[in-house]
Amino acid sequence: MPLRRCVGCGRSKEKGELVRFVARDGRLTLDPARQGSLHGRGLYICPDFECVSKAVKRHRKKAIFSIALRESVAVPEAEELWQTIERTKK
Numbered sequence: 001m002p003l004r005r006c007v008g009c010g011r012s013k014e015k016g017e018l019v020r021f022v023a024r025d026g027r028l029t030l031d032p033a034r035q036g037s038l039h040g041r042g043l044y045i046c047p048d049f050e051c052v053s054k055a056v057k058r059h060r061k062k063a064i065f066s067i068a069l070r071e072s073v074a075v076p077e078a079e080e081l082w083q084t085i086e087r088t089k090k
């Protein structure tokens with residue numbers, strides 16, 4: 001299984017252990033299938049609140065989500081982004 005890097009903690013993990021996001025109409029959008037059913041450049045993050053809040057902080061400083069996706073995306077607050085991930089866990 002290919003490895004992908006979490007934008008929060010920076011660790012590389014198997015794709016299936018991470019959650020994938022893509023940009024859709026300037027918004028950060030979760031790929032519900034996780035494996036890349038939504039086309040386009042994706043970014044990966046651990047399904048872990050610590051990683052999510054770390055990534056959002058890094059985005060506020062350095063626009064890391066927009067850089068990873070190669071387009072400008074609006075990123076919600078960590079709590080909201082986390083809820084989006086939580087909803088897909090079951």
Ligand SMILES: [Zn+2]
Pocket residue numbers: 006007008009010011045046048051
């Ligand atoms: Zn992580």
